[in-house]
Amino acid sequence: MTAELSQIWVYLAASPLLGLTVTLLAYQGAFWIYQRSGNNPLANPVLIAVTALVLFLTATGTTYETYFAGAQFVHFLLGPATLALAIPLYTQFKRVRAMLLPVLAGLLAGSLTAIVSAVLIGRLFGASQSTQLSLAPKSVTTPIAMGIAERIGGIPSLTAVLVIVTGILGALGARYVFDAMKLHDPAIRGFAIGIASHGIGTARAFQVNEQTGAFAALAMGLNGALTAMLVPALAHWLSPLIGH
Amino acid sequence: MLSALTQLLIFQLAGEVIVRGLALPVPGPVLGMLLLFSALILRGGPGKELQTTGSTLLQHLSLLFVPAGTGIMVHLHRVADEWLPLLLSLLISTAVTLVVTALVMKACQPRATTGEAP
Numbered sequence A: 001m002t003a004e005l006s007q008i009w010v011y012l013a014a015s016p017l018l019g020l021t022v023t024l025l026a027y028q029g030a031f032w033i034y035q036r037s038g039n040n041p042l043a044n045p046v047l048i049a050v051t052a053l054v055l056f057l058t059a060t061g062t063t064y065e066t067y068f069a070g071a072q073f074v075h076f077l078l079g080p081a082t083l084a085l086a087i088p089l090y091t092q093f094k095r096v097r098a099m100l101l102p103v104l105a106g107l108l109a110g111s112l113t114a115i116v117s118a119v120l121i122g123r124l125f126g127a128s129q130s131t132q133l134s135l136a137p138k139s140v141t142t143p144i145a146m147g148i149a150e151r152i153g154g155i156p157s158l159t160a161v162l163v164i165v166t167g168i169l170g171a172l173g174a175r176y177v178f179d180a181m182k183l184h185d186p187a188i189r190g191f192a193i194g195i196a197s198h199g200i201g202t203a204r205a206f207q208v209n210e211q212t213g214a215f216a217a218l219a220m221g222l223n224g225a226l227t228a229m230l231v232p233a234l235a236h237w238l239s240p241l242i243g244h
Numbered sequence B: 001m002l003s004a005l006t007q008l009l010i011f012q013l014a015g016e017v018i019v020r021g022l023a024l025p026v027p028g029p030v031l032g033m034l035l036l037f038s039a040l041i042l043r044g045g046p047g048k049e050l051q052t053t054g055s056t057l058l059q060h061l062s063l064l065f066v067p068a069g070t071g072i073m074v075h076l077h078r079v080a081d082e083w084l085p086l087l088l089s090l091l092i093s094t095a096v097t098l099v100v101t102a103l104v105m106k107a108c109q110p111r112a113t114t115g116e117a118p
Helices: A002-014 A016-036 A045-060 A064-076 A078-084 A086-091 A093-098 A100-124 A129-135 A142-152 A156-180 A186-208 A210-242 B002-022 B028-043 B048-059 B061-081 B083-108
Strands: none
Touching: A002 A016, A016 A045, A016 A064, A016 B061, A045 A064, A045 A156, A045 B061, A064 A078, A064 B061, A078 A086, A078 A142, A078 B002, A078 B028, A078 B048, A078 B061, A086 A093, A086 A210, A086 B028, A086 B048, A093 A100, A093 A210, A100 A129, A100 A186, A100 A210, A100 B083, A129 A142, A129 A156, A129 B083, A142 A156, A142 A210, A142 B028, A142 B061, A156 A186, A156 B061, A156 B083, A186 A210, A186 B048, A186 B061, A186 B083, A210 B028, B002 B028, B002 B048, B048 B061, B061 B083
């Protein structure tokens, strides 16, 4: 019996089916907890699902590569989902056009701040050089950030994790920051969330309302494009500062 | 559902091909999104099907970050060694970025659309 069970496990562990199924299970369980908590941002479903999966994979001795062979089917949908962001963007287009100047100014200021402050603060507190480079694209969505990290000599999979944590921090903390600033405009709130914390912040913004979500989606898309150009250009300027 | 998904993939593919063909620094899906956005403006909006499929994908956007996020298990050592600079950098940089973006936008906002503070 035990032998049979372990044979089944050997099959499952090597099959993409397991990685895919546990990803969906972990997320749905996490989402259930999130809803039960009354959509408390501290019960962020990404955070809960990732914690559960890391514990499960460690406990069963499954490597990340084996897990990802299945989970990549979910990961792949990030591309089409990025494309789908064009739809709420279109819906909000009139409002965006009326705010062209604030949108462009906010984009440039926010994008530069996100890159430079992450690297400099990391350096100030003693992060190693490759860690600093991995921090630079932390405010843009995972597939873009990983591409940037690879190009400038950071560690793409570390960047992926830093991006997720940044997204969770933004999704959790943004409302407190804005409330402290007495900032109520849903367009500005959404746009700033999208700049600072990409898709996870955007997902949270869509839960607040459609307009906040659309501006977050716009910011996330624009910042992805701008950061992809700024970081390689800034890498020259940042590298003497990075040292070590 | 199927034709909407096909449209999304075609625009993504177009984005990837152009980015590689012209060696642009922009990621393929981002260019694809801008192309789709332009198409929506020309077409006067997404059809019902694309609208529905798009909403479904975006509704579960959080799920799509789970596989990459689980990658933290590979870097537990580095994270354990450098957790303080990492945490401070992410925390402070995220907060500062939120504040700077919001303040700059507020300062540049045209007077007509400035929301009154309650």
